[in-house]
Amino acid sequence: MSDALDRYIQAGEGISVEFKRCGSQPGQDTFETICSFANRQGGSILLGVRDDGAVEGVSEASALNIERNISNVTSDPNLFNVSPLVEFERLHDTEGRLVIRVWVPMGPSLYAFKGAVFDRVADADVRVRSDVQITSMMARKQSYYSERTVYPWVTEDDLEMDLLGAVRDALRANDADHPWLSLSDGELLRAARLYGRDQLTGERGFNLAAVALLGKEGTILDVMPLYRTDAVLRRVETDRYDDRLVCRSNLVRAYDELVGFCEKWLPDSFVLDGGQRKSARDVIVRELVCNCLIHREFVSPHIARITIDGEGIRTSNASRALFAGPVTLESLDPTPKNPIIANFFTQMGRSEELGSGTKSLYKFSRLYTGKDPVLEDGDRFTAFVPVPPVMADAAGSKDDHDAATGAEGNGAVGGSRGNRTRAEVERVADDLLARSGSFAATEVSERITRVGERTVRRYLADMVREGKLVSDPRGRSTTYRAGNSADGLNGDR
Known part of the structure; x- marks a missing residue:
């Protein structure tokens, strides 16, 4: 077996290697793989090899016709929207059996076979159906970095220029003699290549990198509507x-x-x-x-x-x-x-x-x-x-109230933080009772934004059991009012 063929066999199928049995003509799945390789990072198809790596070989008499068939199909505009490049190499194992290696490089276009776009995922050819997947594939093929896209309408007023003070502090902490420290704001932005010329359009201005790094929220929304x-x-x-x-x-x-x-x-x-x-x-x-x-x-x-x-x-x-x-x-x-x-x-x-x-x-x-x-x-x-x-133990527990309010631990959900959160829930509940006499859990969680509503409900349930609150279920919602031991909310804290 040739060294090259042996390396492919030993590596097995993957994102850039595919084994296929082949009779007198290649099957349709061969062209789906050609399409997926051209859309991904390229790869080699070994015709005459089973999925398990066993070499069956291809008839020597059929080899030329197989190669011509692949060339004709990939060049047919009715089958491939854009012709992918393919090259052939003939390899032999130790017993003289022929394997045709079809090499497909990654191409610059979005390739489709019989109207379907295929992408390579692990060792499979996957049909791409959504616009989001196609957008990702096109972005992957771009040799031009999107961060360099220039927006001539963006000015310094669209950037948070006051952040440059914090940037200089970080530069100074990292390198007291950093060359950017002696520059003006405009010079710093240019030295950082946040202002320049678009290689595609020739226009000058602030680029996407400048907006991403320093842009105001409205500017970011205009340039990158889905950014978050x-x-x-x-x-x-x-x-x-x-x-x-x-x-x-x-x-x-x-x-x-x-x-x-x-x-x-x-x-x-x-x-x-x-x-x-x-x-x-x-x-x-x-x-x-x-x-x-x-x-x-x-x-x-x-x-x-x-x-x-x-x-x-x-x-x-x-x-x-x-x-x-x-x-x-x-x-x-x-x-x-x-x-x-x-x-x-x-x-x-x-x-x-x-x-x-x-x-x-x-x-x-x-x-x-x-x-x-x-x-x-x-x-x-x-x-x-x-x-x-x-x-992991605290996070996976179905009763993580004990982890949040019990003995001290060394995790972020340890006792001291849980006790502080409980006290904060009680304080907000006390205030809401004083204002309106009753409240819903959502009103508490809205005031303590760092705590989820489920956590708030757990603490409120504890307070109900302790008699500090009484719960009144009303359809899908529950309201809470002062209980017989409501003084506990006001007295000893």
Whole structure:
């Protein structure tokens, strides 16, 4: 068996390798794979190999006709909307059986076979049906970074220029002699490449990177109507949340808001790194938030999400990756998604150079829980980092009231925070009773925005059992009024 054929057989089928049996002519599924390879990252089809890797071979007499058939079909405008490029290579195993390798490079167009668009997902050819998927595929094929798109109508009035003071503070903390510190506001924006010339139109002005980093909310909405990051805390039920932050702020502000949300709900744990005491949680949160903000595809309709649940913290954001699949230390091949935005964050000391962040995430995830993170790139970049067992136990419990109000723990849902939340619910309930004599749970949760309505209802149920409140079910809603022991709400606190 030739070395090349042996390597393909040993690797098995995947995102860029497909095995197919072949008689005198290739089947329709061969052309579906050609379409999917051209739409994804390219790949090789081995004709004459079964799915299990066993070589059956192709008739030597039929080889030329098979290659001609593939060339004719891929060139037929009635079958392929755009002709994908294909090349052939003939390989033989140790017993002399012929395998035809059909090589298909990734093409610049959106390819369709018989009116259907196919994409390669893992080792399967998947028919693409939604506009969102097609938009993601086109974004993936662009060699032009969307962050460089210039909007001539955007002026400094459309940006939060006052944020440059905080930017300079971060620059100074990261490098006291940073060259940007001596520049005026306008010079700093140009040095950061936030103002320039559009390579496609030739127009000059502020680009999408400037709007994303420093734009006012209205400006961001005009340029990126679907831009937002949805951060949620889910402790028990997957279809509801205990806390939520919908972040539409520019990236400079969003970083602090999202880091604060995640650090509030994840347990802190200090580890020794090179003899220094560091917070593993803080490093992990900052790496995940940075990646979610700066390496996303801003023109995609996919909404970026950060989810904290009983297993860990997960992020998901639109991406424009040339190569799809798991991201490991061995397979790490860093490619900048938004080099202008990434450089801005690096200068501020909020992110590391390409590749270093992933290595840091692996290192501190292992220190945090002894487990590796799970990272995968494609049309969406997804990341998962587990949490220490104390957090998982509290988050997965169906009766997490005990975790929130009982003995002190070392997680974010430990006793002291639970007691403070209970006291805050009592204070708001007391105020509502004084004002109107009764209230609904939604009125309490609206006043304590960091606490979900389910959590509020648990505390109110406790107060009913203690006699401090009386609940009055009314259809689908419940109202609460003072109970026989209502003095407990007013007296000893």
